[in-house]
Amino acid sequence: MTALAEQVLRLAVWLCVLCAIFLPLERYLAVRQAQPGERQRWPDLFYYFANSMLPMLVLAVPLALVAQLSRALVPVAVPETLAALPLALRLPLALLVGDVGAYWSHRLAHRWPLLWRFHAVHHSAAHVYFLTNTRAHPVDLLFTRLCSLLPLYVLGLAGPGAASATPVAVILVGSVWGFFIHSNIRVRLGPLEWLLSSPAFHHWHHTRHNHVDRNFAAMLPLLDRVFGTHYLPGHWPAEYGSDTAVSSQLGGQLAAPFSPAMPAVTSDRTES
Numbered sequence: 422m423t424a425l426a427e428q429v430l431r432l433a434v435w436l437c438v439l440c441a442i443f444l445p446l447e448r449y450l451a452v453r454q455a456q457p458g459e460r461q462r463w464p465d466l467f468y469y470f471a472n473s474m475l476p477m478l479v480l481a482v483p484l485a486l487v488a489q490l491s492r493a494l495v496p497v498a499v500p501e502t503l504a505a506l507p508l509a510l511r512l513p514l515a516l517l518v519g520d521v522g523a524y525w526s527h528r529l530a531h532r533w534p535l536l537w538r539f540h541a542v543h544h545s546a547a548h549v550y551f552l553t554n555t556r557a558h559p560v561d562l563l564f565t566r567l568c569s570l571l572p573l574y575v576l577g578l579a580g581p582g583a584a585s586a587t588p589v590a591v592i593l594v595g596s597v598w599g600f601f602i603h604s605n606i607r608v609r610l611g612p613l614e615w616l617l618s619s620p621a622f623h624h625w626h627h628t629r630h631n632h633v634d635r636n637f638a639a640m641l642p643l644l645d646r647v648f649g650t651h652y653l654p655g656h657w658p659a660e661y662g663s664d665t666a667v668s669s670q671l672g673g674q675l676a677a678p679f680s681p682a683m684p685a686v687t688s689d690r691t692e693s
């Protein structure tokens with residue numbers, strides 16, 4: 422069996438595990454029922470497989486180069502000290518640093534029209550459920566992943582040898598949590614929502630009209646509290662999506678961001 426076939430098979434098994442966990446939960450604890458035409462199963466399945474394989478294939482070389490380059494830019498004491506930390510300290514620190522990178526790249530994707538063209542694919546989901554996690558234009562995903570992993574390599578929290586496990590752990594923990602916070606399940610985490618993002622926290626990021634451009638953090642809502650973008654009321658959003666027109670066809674979603682005709686900025690966005 423080729424390496425590619427093995428990878429596809431592994432992802433198919435993971436998909437079965439995810440379905441076994443989330444389909445029953447989304448059936449009995451649904452925030453809302455999908456309306457006719459809101460589900461886009463085939464594009465979502467394509468994004469699941471493509472976006473699970475693409476980042477490490479494409480980013481491995483640039484990240485290795487950055488790790489080399491950063492040795493000339495960052496005082497050697499910084500990576501040496503951080504790389505020497507025990508895994509129990511290095512991993513939470515890597516999650517924090519990675520989430521700061523993800524927060525600002527995500528916020529930039531909402532502010533910068535060129536990046537929004539690609540990020541609009543993620544926000545075109547009118548029905549948010551667990552597979553919405555991987556529904557992203559590959560360019561959007563690569564940009565966000567690069568921005569969250571780059572600081573880890575620069576600071577020495579990730580690199581060759583034992584430190585190579587850190588980015589893998591960050592991606593794995595972030596991916597699992599990403600499926601959870603997108604899931605269509607009506608659960609709240611109580612006081613834990615101060616520490617960790619929840620489905621309600623991220624569903625408000627997908628709201629269609631009021632309170633858009635909030636809750637950018639992937640895992641740590643404290644970042645939104647610190648940077649003034651936190652919003653988490655007791656109720657759930659009434660409607661999901663964005664006002665940027667995105668094709669319902671996979672080919673259109675992948676090609677449109679490169680077209681000059683595509684509206685580059687979201688319109689009719691209102692804050693209240």
Ligand SMILES: [Zn+2]
Nearest residue numbers: 527531540626
């Ligand atoms: Zn977003």
Ligand SMILES: [Zn+2]
Nearest residue numbers: 543603623627
């Ligand atoms: Zn999302």
